[in-house]
Amino acid sequence: MNPEGDFVPLPAVVARRAARSSLPPPEEGLRGQRPRSDTLGLYVHVPFCTKKCYFCSFNTAPMDEGSMRRYLDALHREIDLVAAAPWASRTRLESAFFGGGTPSLLSGAELNGILDHVRERLALAEGFEVTVESNPESLDLEKLRRYRASGVNRISLGVQAMDDAILPAIGRLHDAHGSRHAFALCREAGFDNVSVDLVYGLPGLDLEGWTRAIRAVLDWEPDHLSAYGLTLDDGSLWGATGVRGLPPEEAVVAQYWALAHEARDRGLEHYEISNYARPARRSRHNQIYWRRGEYLALGPGACGFVGDVRYANVKPIARYAALLEGGALPIERAEHLTADQALAERLFLGLRTADGVARETLDERVDATPALRGRVDEWLGEGLMERRGARVRLTERGFLVSDALFVDLL
Template structure:
């Protein structure tokens, strides 16, 4: 996790910190120390890293040589698969063709470009620092640098965004021919500025639903597979990293506020950058909280994460969860009759209509 941002977006609830050159240098030293300490744990020699994901914050504030140094440390201390997917999240205003070329030379083979909107009147309202022209230029720079796997992030349900504006933005992005598209409906999370203050001009729920379906149709027309609630991919370009989460597989984490999952243990690092650095400078891992999941909790999480995907989950998992609970079994029948869920052989999955109301369904399931 790279926490630094030139400016915090008003909808963002992630762990971030203001960009500061001195703090960045200290953080990079602490991160190297964390990788070293993780590699000394008894199980580290048995670990193969199938993916590496630089998330944030704004990871594209890192210079290419800084990304190279982090990847070199990982390769020195861990076994990184030869075909590992290595992603860097990027903001349009902090990249260039030269930076993308440097990232590629360092071993990055996937770019996730956060554009969020192509409306130059809306972008400043979101707290974004780029323009629509900057977004297109960043995408073209990635392609010019030889990046063969580029994902684009956009948002719907934004204040002042009507159906026509959204449909136009989706069409423009799809015309760029990205390999992957992530589209998130705006949520006013408690940790965000808008979650505290609120925001005027949000579209009615009916418009948000129309925006979702407009995206589903447009993505399908352009040959994209809707493989997860918020994610669309051309054939062969699913996010391998995110599928690790959705399959409830194990993952390591490093950086302030980063969370890991191993066995039945989930733990998270300290969020404040100074505390994170101080702990590592004392020679200790910066773990701030940990939770050991019960078998029932693990099953519940596997179900929810798996049902977020078009692949769904083994029907046996659902049967185990619903055993002895006729009320929930009846609710499942209701979902199926409503076209929200379908059984296919030994698996069960939500439909695209089910994706739209998945959060409400998951509350009922648990």
């Protein structure tokens, strides 16, 4: 999960229901806050990609040496400015997530420099988790060993597909063998926490091919698996131009279930709509998002959440760098959440997970709109939602139709 672009991927209905409160000046959005917790996550956006994948709408830019140098210089300035916030010395980081873009385009020395600087300026919590999103073609053993020695303890490998006809057709630069090799290199370099990213619902992908891909990847025994159904935003090439060969909805549903069953049979817990983990291998960082915890943002387009303020950095690298070179935080937008928005987020984020939400959280929402009581009873009766002690959660069938449920609920 990549907090870049929108503050939180809330359904549009939430944004419409919740009146926006007045916006604080951007810098005050971060510095003027008091974190609710003494532990925070850290998201670092690395915006460079060698080539733009056709389905991708993330904030990315072509890689060149000059841009990378300017970006890194700005990032180090940003670390200093964020660490100078009045509350920063009272907090500890429990995770850092390098997302992109392609963070594995960073050399071992560049990544080490960033992590050293973070450690110098901010305190770390025990078990500090550091994840680097990586593309197979950008990894080699020496780089992985340098990452490991720098404190990186989790790799998230962007495999996406295992079909050598589909991979170039979606804009990827690696083949299936390259992914398998990169995974093996991660293990050889000593990483005992490796996640694999896959995408289903791709053009030309049928159930048989998808099942083969899942089984091939599960044979590697990854510690964690993220699998997203293809969605096309306007910011992607395919979102703008359209694409042929998308499987029909029932085929995408069948692919969802194939993954859920195969992952369960191999002992992975389906702990979030799109995420599966071996015991004790849930993503510590991503759970901060789903539990509505707080996190700092570094890098162009990165989003953060501190106190009751969500904020986002400017996206263009040149603008991001220019602001920092002038001594300013590169925050473009910041907003205080209303109580209504905060409740909607608690429900929306919590119900994405197998832990669900506290029953009183759902009751609070239902009490405000009594007509919802009947809908919730229907979902419980249809097996889309279930009560577990003091909590309520969506079932795997509920995960599948969660977008529709959220429209009613929020």
